[in-house]
Amino acid sequence: IRIASGSLGQGMSVAIGAAQAKKLNKDHSIVYTLHGDGELQEGQNWEAIMYAPHNKVDNLIASIDYNGQQIDGPTEKVLSLENLQAKFEAFGWHVIESDGNDMESIVKALHYAKTLTGKGKPILNLMSTQMGAGVDFMMGSHKWHGVAPNDEQLAAALAQLHSTLKDY
Known part of the structure; x- marks a missing residue:
């Protein structure tokens, strides 16, 4: 890069x-x-x-x-x-x-x-x-553009993403 x-x-x-x-x-x-x-x-x-x-x-x-x-x-x-x-x-x-x-x-x-x-x-x-795809509280919302999740939100997001990536 x-x-x-x-x-x-x-x-x-x-x-x-x-x-x-x-x-x-x-x-x-x-x-x-x-x-x-x-x-x-x-x-x-x-x-x-x-x-x-x-x-x-x-x-x-x-x-x-x-x-x-x-x-x-x-x-x-x-x-x-x-x-x-x-x-x-x-x-x-x-x-x-x-x-x-x-x-x-x-x-x-x-x-x-x-x-x-x-x-x-x-x-x-x-x-x-789709912005935030795979994370229910982020999907389709511009509100997460440039905003970091707090620790609880991060844990929830990673858990949701992990469940969608389990086949990889």
């Missing part, structure tokens, strides 16, 4: 710059980047999202946690993102979808995404998620 850029929208630009530098240096490795859907409300992202396909930055796999929540509430109420798949495709990205609450789905999507690199387009893994 080279950078944790926070919610200012700089991460996409940095990742695209790193991927383009690798291509220019004849380095065939892939750059992976992870974003929250709420940070896409920052304009700098859209400049970068347009830049990448125009410059054939095709060694980049971006993943977006598409849960419709951000620190101030649902993205639909703060600033609607509309159809992210259609937007990225319109800008020239190859978009795949996965269930971001299912590790098997994520891994499968990322393996597939790797097969798409080197074909002239950046790749987006649009991961549909």
